[in-house]
Amino acid sequence: MTAERTEIEREIRAYVLREFLPGEGPEVLDRAPGLMSGGILDSLSILSLVDFLEERYGVELKAHELDVGNLDTIEDIADLVRGKLGDAKSEGA
Numbered sequence: 001m002t003a004e005r006t007e008i009e010r011e012i013r014a015y016v017l018r019e020f021l022p023g024e025g026p027e028v029l030d031r032a033p034g035l036m037s038g039g040i041l042d043s044l045s046i047l048s049l050v051d052f053l054e055e056r057y058g059v060e061l062k063a064h065e066l067d068v069g070n071l072d073t074i075e076d077i078a079d080l081v082r083g084k085l086g087d088a089k090s091e092g093a
Helices: 005-022 025-030 043-057 076-091
Strands: none
Touching: 005 025, 005 043, 005 076, 043 076
């Protein structure tokens, strides 16, 4: 696992815990079946998460990307962000 991926996952994990699971320990995310499939993220919390990701990482997420395949785990979200960051680097080249 790269340092960039670890840092992105750490920041996303901290955000999810702070905003959507206040008072819970990080182990709750390890036990959860999934953020969307487990009911942690609903439509309003997804909008909040998207706003955080776009502001923090300077990426733009499209509506078709906001599904269980991209947002169900911290790792899925980090992969989506990393892919967007890679796209941005490719466009700037």
